[in-house]
Structures are given as structure tokens and as C-alpha cells.
Amino acid sequence: MNTVLLSTAYFAPVQYYSKFLKYDEIYIEQFEHFNKQTYRNRCVILGGNGPIQLVVPVVKGRGRKILIKDLKISYDIEWQRNHWRTIFSAYNSSPFFEYYKDDIQPFFESKFDFLFDFNFKIHETVCELLEIQNNTFLTTDFEKVPDDTLNLRETISPKISSEVDLEFKPQKYTQVFSDKLGFVEGLSILDLLFNEGPNSYTVLEASVAR
Numbered sequence: 001m002n003t004v005l006l007s008t009a010y011f012a013p014v015q016y017y018s019k020f021l022k023y024d025e026i027y028i029e030q031f032e033h034f035n036k037q038t039y040r041n042r043c044v045i046l047g048g049n050g051p052i053q054l055v056v057p058v059v060k061g062r063g064r065k066i067l068i069k070d071l072k073i074s075y076d077i078e079w080q081r082n083h084w085r086t087i088f089s090a091y092n093s094s095p096f097f098e099y100y101k102d103d104i105q106p107f108f109e110s111k112f113d114f115l116f117d118f119n120f121k122i123h124e125t126v127c128e129l130l131e132i133q134n135n136t137f138l139t140t141d142f143e144k145v146p147d148d149t150l151n152l153r154e155t156i157s158p159k160i161s162s163e164v165d166l167e168f169k170p171q172k173y174t175q176v177f178s179d180k181l182g183f184v185e186g187l188s189i190l191d192l193l194f195n196e197g198p199n200s201y202t203v204l205e206a207s208v209a210r
Contacts (some may be wrong), residue, residue, distance in 0.1 A: 003149040005029060005139070006156065008068055008119045010056055011043040011126075011188040015168050016156050018207045020132050022129050022167060028123075030069040030116055031142035034058070038157055040068065041115055043188040047090045048177055051184060054083045058115055069116045073200075084108035085192065093175050096197035103129060104190070126189055130200055164184060169209045173199075 004026040016039070020026060034040065041056040057074040060066075084105060091097045103125055111120035120125055127134040145151045156167060162168055162185065170185040173196050192200045 003027065003074065003146070004152055005037075005145055005149050005151045007032070007040055007153045008116050009039040009043075009123075009156075010041055010054075010115075010119055011122060011158065011190050012039055013044070013186055014170070014189055014192050014204065014207065015162050015165060015186070017126070017130065017189050018133070018168050018204050019152070020127070021134065021204055023150075023209045024135060026136045027139050027149070028120070028136060029139050029142070030067070031139055032068050033065040033151065034068050034071050035154075037159065038154075040119075042158070043190070044158065044186060045087060045090050045188050046175055046177060046181070046184050047086070048192055050181060051187065052086060054086060056077075056115060056118075062126065069114070071115045072113055073111075073115050073118060075111060076162045080108040080111075089148070091176065091190070091194040094194040097194050099197055100129060100193055126193075129193060130189075130204070131198075132201065132204070158186070169207055171203050171206045173203050 004019050004023045004101055005027045006016065007029055043054050044051050045054060046052070057077060057079055059072040059074045087104075107118070107122055112121070123136070124134060162170060173185045173192065175181075175183060175191065175195055179181065192203060196203055
């Protein structure tokens with residue numbers, strides 16, 4: 001297999017980005033129905049008291065299933081300001097926060113209509129910062145997954161341990177609160193970037209089980 005199918009994700013976890021070093025082609029599903037409590041509209045960062053979930057609120061239709069590509073972001077509450085304040089509080093003292101903040105902060109100042117577009121723009125920026133090839137394609141229909149494609153749409157999930165992914169081997173790296181909490185895995189790519197900076201690629205590379 002040299003192709004993998006992923007869901008869209010909001011500042012996806014380290015496990016998600018390890019796939020971009022493993023596979024030649026990455027397909028992101030845009031014709032599935034929105035699933036709640038997944039990385040599609042949430043990420044996990046690390047604060048002084050442990051993991052923190054940041055959730056992007058979405059506009060919900062009454063009794064109808066919405067395709068992920070058509071799902072709109074809700075701005076009824078000031079979630080952007082709250083997310084950025086939480087990220088700032090968690091990572092302001094990290095080694096590379098100042099280095100990357102000008103690339104990340106604009107996502108909490110500009111408004112996007114659709115979650116999928118928002119996530120994809122974030123993804124493009126993360127690929128640039130990680131200096132990894134953005135070998136990403138969008139699905140053209142929701143159809144049966146080809147035999148030569150690994151389907152991880154539901155596998156990379158906050159509800160599922162990364163241990164089920166035999167191609168991912170979490171690598172420890174220094175985190176802001178390591179002395180207090182020890183190493184915490186399953187976090188957003190933001191955690192790796194702010195803590196390891198240009199060395200993030202090396203950490204990702206080591207996390208790919210050969």
C-alpha cells in the first residue's frame with residue numbers, strides 16, 4: 001500500500017502527520033457525513049494540568065446529515081479568541097512559540113465559512129512549517145476504498161488508542177510540562193512544533209514504524 005485515506009482534522013495529532021512521511025499519496029475525505037467528538041473539529045494540546053481539548057463549534061442542521069465539505073463553522077461564541085488564549089497560555093514559554101506564532105495566530109483572527117476549508121488551510125501551513133511534502137488529494141466521491149489504500153478515516157481518533165496503529169511508534173520529546181506530567185502522547189502537531197521546532201521532522205520520521 002502506498003496510499004492512505006484520512007479525515008479532515010483541526011490541527012491534527014502527531015500520528016496523523018506521520019502518515020505524510022509514510023505514504024506517497026494522502027487522500028482526505030470530503031464526502032463523508034460529519035462525525036462528532038473526533039479530530040475533524042477538535043485538537044488536544046497540553047496545559048499545566050494536563051491535556052486540553054479545543055473544539056471548533058459548527059452550525060448544526062435539524063435532523064439532517066451534513067457532508068463534511070458543507071459543514072459551516074459557528075461564530076456564536078468567541079471560540080477563536082478563547083482557543084488562542086489557551087494556546088498562548090500553554091506554549092508561551094515553549095522554545096519555538098515565538099518562532100511559529102506569526103504563522104499560527106492568523107487562524108484565530110480570520111473567519112472561514114466552512115470547517116473543511118479552514119482545516120485544509122491549516123494543513124497547508126503545517127506542511128510548510130514541518131517542511132514535509134504536501135502530497136494531498138481530495139476525494140471526489142464517498143465510495144468503497146480501493147484495495148491498495150489504507151483507510152484511517154476513523155482509526156486516528158481521540159476515542160481510539162494510537163496503539164492500534166501498528167505503523168505509528170510515538171517518540172518522546174521534551175514538552176513544556178514534562179517535569180510535572182511526564183511525556184503525554186496523542187497531542188496536536190502544535191505541541192510538537194512549539195517544543196521541537198525544526199527538529200519536528202526528525203521526531204515524525206522516527207515515529208514511523210518500518
